Amino acid sequence: MSALEVGQVVAEKTYPLTRDSLVRYAGASGDFNPIHYRDDVAADVGLPGVLAHGMLTMGTAVQPVVEWLEGAGDDAGVLGWVSDYQVRFTRPVVVDPAAGAEIVVTAKVGVVDDEAGTARVDLTVTSAGRAVLGKAQVVVTLA
């Protein structure tokens, strides 16, 4: 096991989201709530615009951790796998029809439990400079 240190930033990545991303996720996930692709419906229910699915934000935000765990695919093999992942949806991500939106993810080691062979990685996830997920915690079971 590599020596992980609390506070160590293991990944940082920015993901552009467009309306296409939302339609693609709707199809992949089966969540066809129209607030994720129709401006008129979003406006009717009082939203500031079409929103990204919370689960799209959640699913995307963990990818930098997956990439880190799988390394560059070197001989070293994978560092571990994601065995637990939780978030709170604190602020919606509004996706502009033309400009889209961006999700910025920073993943930092929060806890290392050598005995259990796990580490908790805490995610900071922002869009337009504001946090969109709270208590975003990934438990990694180390190889």
Place this chain on the structure above:
Amino acid sequence: MSVNPELQGRVFPPVPPYLVGREKVREFARATGSTSPLSFDVEAARAAGHADVVAPPTFAVVVQEATLAQLLAEPDAGIDFSRVVHGEQRFSLSRPIVAGDELTATLTVTGVKTLGGNAMVTASSEMRDADGRHVVTAVSTLVVRGDEGAAA
């Protein structure tokens, strides 16, 4: 309409088994920004010790969907879908999901709380493979806004 507090502890019948398809794993991986070879390339997945391509960490939401539909359709639940906001989500896995898994999900309502004018319903979907072994539990906390609530 308000959420029925007697929902707490209710266990629903298992939904029909969900067969995890290889192309569905790839489609979901693509849709969530994955670059993981393990999710796309069968040989890479096998070389890493998996039976087939590995689903991303949140894939179980696809399977969970049918169980949440049961909850929303429950006649005495009192959950107005148009007022539901997703509050929290968690996935606890015993092992990664891989293509070829046949997952059977069973929903239990583990919590019903009232907070201000809103109700919070916690729904836990436990998924087991064809051998009856635990694979993942997906837990959603749904916030059902009260009549005066503003859109979140």
